[in-house]
Amino acid sequence: MKQKPSSRKRRSSTKSVLRLPDLEHAKAAVLNSLNSADAKRGYRHAIDEFVDWYCSEPRLAFNRIVVLRYRSHLESRQLAPGTINLRLGAVRRLAHEAADCGLLSADLAAGIRRVKGVKKLGMRLGTAEQGHALLQAPDRERLKGKRDRALLALLLACGLRRHEAVALTLDHLQQREEHWAIVDLVGKGGRVRTVPVPDWVRSELDDWLDAAVMDRGRLFRRVNKVGKAWGEGITEKAVWHIVKESARSIGVEKLAPHDLRRTCARLCHASGGELEQIQFLLGHVSVQTTERYLGCKQPIRSAVNDRIGIEPNP
Secondary structure, three states: OOOOOOHHHHHOOOEOOOOHHHHHHHHHHHHHOOOOHHHHHHHHHHHHHHHHHHHHOOOOOOOHHHHHHHHHHHHHOOOOHHHHHHHHHHHHHHHHHHHHOOOEOHHHHHHHHOOOOOOOOOOOOOOHHHHHHHHHOOOOOOHHHHHHHHHHHHHHHHOOOHHHHHOOEHHHEEEEOOEEEEEEEEOHHHOEEEEEOOHHHHHHHHHHHHHHOOOOOEOOOEEOOOOOEEOOOOOHHHHHHHHHHHHHHOOOOOOOHHHHHHHHHHHHHHOOOOHHHHHHHHOOOOHHHHHHHHOOOOOOOOOOOOOOOOOOOO
16 A cells, blocks of 8 residues: 655655746746736846846755845845845745745745845925925926926826826826816726826816827827927836936935825825825825835824813813
8 A cells, every 4th residue: 555655755845946947937927927017027027137146156045045145136236225125026926936836845935035125215305395396397488398397296296106107198187076186097006096186287287288289198298309299108217307307407316206206195194184095195005105105203292192182171
């Protein structure tokens, strides 16, 4: 009578050192689990870079220590914190899929998941006055300036991501409850939300659309040297350049488009906006993400529990 294989033999089928075919198999599993073409492109590039580094070292085990070494390697290249965290996220996903495929032990995969990313030091405009100055930076007498003002207004007042802004069409702008809004906006992870648009932002958009003579298609277009709108849209890289150029003109360095999203959250909270509503506006799944965007500090002099309505009369 044949004996059943022991648990020790079953555990021995998993590996600590993964070869290139194993890594390619796990990589395929990661890519097949993603729906977004952009996410697939980013993960493919991140995993390929890790595999190149991993295979260049002799007989490395795929474990927490090795991933920590890889993080140090990325930091030595002086990559941005967001880039490093994206690469590490891809490695964690690779380990997870390798464990699911039986190529890596669950204990090793759990250790890799515990490798933390690097701290991101995102910027925010400090005051509403700085935000106002940024909006005034583009020349509104030129068509390009009208477009840039409208774009900055959407990023700063509506908290849109770059890819959301460039994908906007005129059909997204509709009225809901007697208020302008961007409806059915597809955001990160394919999540759909509605974003209220303040009246002054709608005025900036109308100024750009009237000057560009546009009534359909993508909301933002290229502007050529003679001041005419053309093409089917603009790129995410163009948004990055517009924000950098406008910020530099008011003396603010190293301001990125996503920093305007953080600024939007901070300004909404400072004006009395509820945390839950800011979460809806930005399309965050977790309220903890919204809290990190706010970067709130606890005020002691004017504490929130000083006057809550149950104080004894003096």
